[in-house]
Amino acid sequence: MNLLSFNFWRNKYVLVVLCLLLVADIGGIVHAFESHGTRNGVIAIVFPPYGLYSIVESVSHPKKMDVATLAKTDEGRREISKGFTIKPNVWVALLEQIAAQKTQSVSTTINEQGIPYDVTATVQATGPVTLTIQPPDNKNITIAMIDENRDQVPEMLKIVKMVDGKAEVHNTPIDKYSSEDASEFLLAWTLSWATIAQEQQAAAQQVSQ
Secondary structure: OOOHHHHHHHHHHHHHHHHHHHHHHHHHHHHHHHHOOOHHHHHHHHHHHHHHHHHHHHHHHHOOOOHHHOOOOOOHHHHHHHHOOOOHHHHHHHHHHOOOOOOOOOEEEEOOOOOEEEEEEEEOOOOOOOEEEEEEOOOOOOEEEEOOOOOOOOEEEEEEEEEEEEEEEEEEEEHOOHHHHHHHHHHHHHHHHHHOOOHHHHHHHHHHH
């Protein structure tokens, strides 16, 4: 009797472990499709150990979420400042779409804590991506964040200040700023691109209809 009881509980625990592994594998498959594309998703289905690896990798993978929604809360804003990014395939397609336009730039407005900022993204077929932000309360200052290697992370901050009709230009690597200031720049960068991506997607859907 004791032996039968022992086998029963042992088998029950094995079943629980198998169920947990199955759930983890399914999560890994979903993550593989969403973050790495169809090829990786299919591999995760055909080769279950890759699905398990994918769910573990998702913990350290840059998170992809609705940035505009996150920005509505203080907690969400902190998460954005840590490096939330647009999905890689969306980012690449967005750059290509902007570069294909005659002006090679798009403009929009973002609202940061109730204050509207004019934003212009300038993209060439190759080379740096520039995002220019115009503060509403000071038209004499223009802030440009420059992503030199097109990886969604701006490396350089260019501030142009008009003094007595002359432009004073200051170029400073973002990593030279304090972590608090750098986080604010990254937040503005991410909010701007999230807004641009959503507007471009909406415009594309209207054209297709």
